[in-house]
Amino acid sequence: MAATEDHSTTGARPPAYYVTTPIYYVNDRPHLGHAYTTVAGDVLTRWHRQRGENVWYLTGTDEHGQKILRTADAHGVSPQEWCDKLVEEAWKPLWQHLDIANDDFIRTTQQRHTDRVQEFVQDLHDKGEIYKGGYSGPYCVGCEEYKLPGELLPGATEDEKLCPIHKKPVEWLEEENYFFRLSAYGPKLLEFYAANPGFIAPATARNEVLRFVEQGLQDLSISRSTFNWGVPLPWDEKHVLYVWVDALQNYITAAGYGADPERFAELWPASVHLVGKDILRFHAVIWPAMLMAAGLPLPKRVVANGWLMVGGEKMSKSNLTGIAPQDLTSHFGVDAYRYYFLRAIPFGTDGSFSWEDFTARYTSELANDFGNLASRVAAMVGKYHEGVLPAATAAGDAEQAVADGLTKAAGLADLKIGEELDFAAGIAAIFEFVKLVNGYLTEQEPWKVAKDTSEEGRARLATVLYTAAEALRATAVLLNPLMPGTAQKLWDSLGAEEPLGALAAQTIGTVADWGRLPAGVIVTKGDILFPRLEEKPAS
Numbered sequence: 104m105a106a107t108e109d110h111s112t113t114g115a116r117p118p119a120y121y122v123t124t125p126i127y128y129v130n131d132r133p134h135l136g137h138a139y140t141t142v143a144g145d146v147l148t149r150w151h152r153q154r155g156e157n158v159w160y161l162t163g164t165d166e167h168g169q170k171i172l173r174t175a176d177a178h179g180v181s182p183q184e185w186c187d188k189l190v191e192e193a194w195k196p197l198w199q200h201l202d203i204a205n206d207d208f209i210r211t212t213q214q215r216h217t218d219r220v221q222e223f224v225q226d227l228h229d230k231g232e233i234y235k236g237g238y239s240g241p242y243c244v245g246c247e248e249y250k251l252p253g254e255l256l257p258g259a260t261e262d263e264k265l266c267p268i269h270k271k272p273v274e275w276l277e278e279e280n281y282f283f284r285l286s287a288y289g290p291k292l293l294e295f296y297a298a299n300p301g302f303i304a305p306a307t308a309r310n311e312v313l314r315f316v317e318q319g320l321q322d323l324s325i326s327r328s329t330f331n332w333g334v335p336l337p338w339d340e341k342h343v344l345y346v347w348v349d350a351l352q353n354y355i356t357a358a359g360y361g362a363d364p365e366r367f368a369e370l371w372p373a374s375v376h377l378v379g380k381d382i383l384r385f386h387a388v389i390w391p392a393m394l395m396a397a398g399l400p401l402p403k404r405v406v407a408n409g410w411l412m413v414g415g416e417k418m419s420k421s422n423l424t425g426i427a428p429q430d431l432t433s434h435f436g437v438d439a440y441r442y443y444f445l446r447a448i449p450f451g452t453d454g455s456f457s458w459e460d461f462t463a464r465y466t467s468e469l470a471n472d473f474g475n476l477a478s479r480v481a482a483m484v485g486k487y488h489e490g491v492l493p494a495a496t497a498a499g500d501a502e503q504a505v506a507d508g509l510t511k512a513a514g515l516a517d518l519k520i521g522e523e524l525d526f527a528a529g530i531a532a533i534f535e536f537v538k539l540v541n542g543y544l545t546e547q548e549p550w551k552v553a554k555d556t557s558e559e560g561r562a563r564l565a566t567v568l569y570t571a572a573e574a575l576r577a578t579a580v581l582l583n584p585l586m587p588g589t590a591q592k593l594w595d596s597l598g599a600e601e602p603l604g605a606l607a608a609q610t611i612g613t614v615a616d617w618g619r620l621p622a623g624v625i626v627t628k629g630d631i632l633f634p635r636l637e638e639k640p641a642s
């Protein structure tokens with residue numbers, strides 16, 4: 104990464120590449136849809152760490168609001184007890200299980216959050232951005248959002264209307280509450296989008312937001328007075344803050360806003376907010392307007408992913424299509440899980456999960472193309488060179504083609520994963536390289552060369568084995584952000600740690616420097632990277 108400022112003289116750390124996930128409602132346990140975004144963010148941040156950048160990855164939980172309160176009531180426990188239990192028993196363990204390397208985990212019931220939230224809204228109130236008024240309209244508790252009458256679906260009776268996302272009846276709310284002057288920000292937002300065309304991605308998401316804002320914005324109801332599970336408004340404690348206005352601020356409260364100016368300067372503005380497409384307006388309209396009102400810089404990008412679908416419906420707990428990630432990792436393993444969703448579904452579009460497709464990709468791409476390559480190379484170094492990697496003394500055009508293929512794959516993967524968040528294309532580029540190495544071995548036929556015991560034959564064999572092992576060295580580095588457990592196994596089997604250091608310390612910038620793996624390392628067979636799958640469990 105090109106540094107734009109010299110921070111070495113000031114002692115300040117360089118601005119971080121700061122990535123956030125949505126903070127998840129803890130009314131229920133996580134399903135594949137939640138894990139999808141969190142894994143994507145993990146791959147993105149691990150990639151940037153391997154570029155040698157200063158990176159910060161934040162995830163967390165959204166714990167206030169009516170949805171959580173009702174769930175806790177239904178279970179006969181206090182909302183705080185409910186949240187504590189779900190966070191500790193379901194959410195945090197899942198991220199650990201999926202090898203998510205988040206740097207922080209924010210919970211909106213933490214005081215480090217609620218104190219700063221109160222200061223933030225007090226500031227907006229002092230600035231005249233908030234006023235008292237009345238509002239009535241259809242409200243979806245699932246979305247925690249007032250809906251526009253025009254977007255509702257017809258229900259079972261003439262009076263009943265359904266939320267288009269949850270397909271459940273909306274409720275009619277009528278309250279006196281406080282409002283944020285969102286309507287005043289329409290023109291400023293449009294100006295901002297025009298000046299920052301990359302702010303919202305993909306293009307479909309950007310267009311949707313533009314159309315929405317161009318229609319004119321209404322002021323936003325930001326408080327509730329009929330229940331008290333939320334952050335109290337500092338100037339009127341009969342009201343709690345609307346859960347979304349509370350939740351969005353996690354991105355700054357976790358970054359040290361109002362508490363640690365140095366850290367906040369390092370982290371804010373965020374580089375990427377990852378969001379699902381259903382919560383795009385909150386992040387690309389309401390959140391930037393709140394920041395403008397507070398006089399804070401706006402995040403650099405909001406990137407929306409599509410939905411994982413089951414049977415044509417958005418996967419969710421409320422329509423009973425939610426699948427727990429553990430149901431899949433217990434069969435396919437964690438790394439194959441991390442691989443599959445990002446490889447199979449172009450980021451930004453909806454995608455269907457299918458057991459058959461996952462099985463097919465596991466077998467052909469992971470086990471056959473990649474896993475077999477790794478075990479074949481280790482086996483041949485063992486068989487022909489007693490496990491000691493020989494030097495490539497007779498490299499020619501074929502070897503050059505492998506090195507060139509690596510340069511191309513590394514460059515493309517860096518652009519696609521690191522910049523464009525086009526994970527599927529980036530992973531495809533790395534696997535193209537794996538295919539190229541397989542093709543190289545098929546052509547070179549080292550098992551036949553091994554029969555030629557002349558000096559020339561021995562030099563050829565050594566060169567082919569070295570080339571394949573060096574290609575695997577680079578593959579381990581490129582796949583480390585995506586499949587850290589597998590990449591580490593490969594790194595260990597290549598004996599690379601001793602001469603080259605830890606896998607995570609290998610940089611993307613040097614991955615294509617051919618010849619980094621020194622001859623003489625001890626190559627061992629290690630575990631099979633992707634074992635044959637058991638029969639599909641009965642469902």
Ligand code: MSP
Binds near residue numbers: 165351418
């Ligand atoms: N708490 C809010 C977010 C606040 S961010 C300041 C929220 N929580 S949520 O738990 O309901 O959803 C969190 C994320 O999960 C959203 O981005 C949503 O799009 C995503 N997903 C939920 N179901 C999904 C799928 N079936 N597929 C992909 N992502 C989906 O909204």
